[in-house]
Amino acid sequence: MSDLTAAARYALYAPIRRRLLTEASKRIPLASVASQARALTLWDGKQVRPADEMQLAAVFDLGVLDPVGGQSRAIERQAKAEPPDPGSDDDKVLQALMAARFGLVRLQGERAEGGIAATRFPNGDPLVIWDNHLMRNRAPGALIGARLAFPDPDLAMTCGTAIGLDSRAVERLLLGVAPQRGPVLPSLPRPEDDAALEALVAEPAARLRLEQLAAGPGFAAMVYRTAIDLGLMGPIPGRTPPEALPQQPGPA
Template sequence: MSEDLTAAARYGRYAALRRRILTAASKRIPLASLAQQARALTLWDGKQVRPADEMQLAAIFDLGVLDPLGEHGRAIDRQARAEAPPPGSDEYRLLGALAVAEFGLWRILGPHPEGGVMAEAFPGGEPLVIWDRFLDRNRAPGALVGARIAFPEEDLPMTCGAVVSLDSRVVERLLQDTPAQRGPVIPSLPLAEDDAALARLVAEPAARLKLTALARGRGFAAMVYRTAIDLGLMGPVPGRTPPELLAQA
């Protein structure tokens, strides 16, 4: 790729490839794997995936394609074997970046003047510019999100499709090893002005170390998605949200 292109222009080219690669890979998720990922997020009705919106579906596909629970293989690896791109191409770089992309927690700092969004790893990470057209939409500076980040080029970190809004309640449950819930899901917006609560939760070095260890362990994305779902941060859930609230949603 030409070094003369701006980061915004390069992102635009990679974003189109990302959409094509992830869509193709999602079609290679075996039904058994799809069912296990959806069951883990309580988005399976016994016969089929039953999400209430596109973000819930994106979370299921994120797991099936890049980070499946259980012993299932990754659909991104199946995609690479089935449609190997030419070495050195943009698609080749992006496919390799997606294959090693890591899920983490990120604090939004605000829009970057050249495009993208300034963010920092939570807790206590270095700032970077994440490229995503929608990352700062309806998210004020200080907002916490969970996202998987790929680096097709060293200076171009970009999201991998699923981005979930979080707050201090999620972090508290992660730190307390709160088990997955089975009760009603009441749709909820992230807590506003949450900075002080987040700071208190990670004030102790032990808490920061625990979050770091969780993020490096297998299944962290699924853990975060499920916690957000239980708290209603990913919207209503068929079968768990009271019918009258589901109808309103």
């Protein structure tokens, strides 16, 4: 693959990633689905009850790659059930998915040669992320939580969903705010949040704390739940008051 450009390799790996994640999602036991949904307050007692595809994607991301509640990972079940040929492109992408890590990233913007320039938050290490839809509705400087897989050392791909965040979420993570049970009011990430974000991680101890959280278990679930409680993932069935729900257009 060394003679192929990053764009060509991404085009090759992206459908493999999608297929493997889809197949692995079918191997999540119901008990695990329930555990992930409960952690995100998206379980109604019988089934997952998301308001949109992003919330459902977060449930499956945890079940496939990073489950809470002591459940095993569905990606490992997929690897055992349908092991790809060693050294094949499928094997390369599968290994990347199994090693994928969730973290915080600031997006800088799309590059002319392809990919998205970004930096890891808070340490500022640069990287290029390949995702055809990541910059949609996001301005340069936006903070996201995303899981990245590296099928090649120089090629980072998203896997799972990417969540828009802001300084409110980072502050809660640093303070260790417990999951909330109260009403969820839908909210967009704060615009022009640079100064607030930088102030939160100005001290070395704060940067170290955030890096330790990201390196520890359950960080993705922690970020998803924080975003949900702040309304950054939209209305939550059963938690969002009726008057705060999106209004459906009436008959013409």
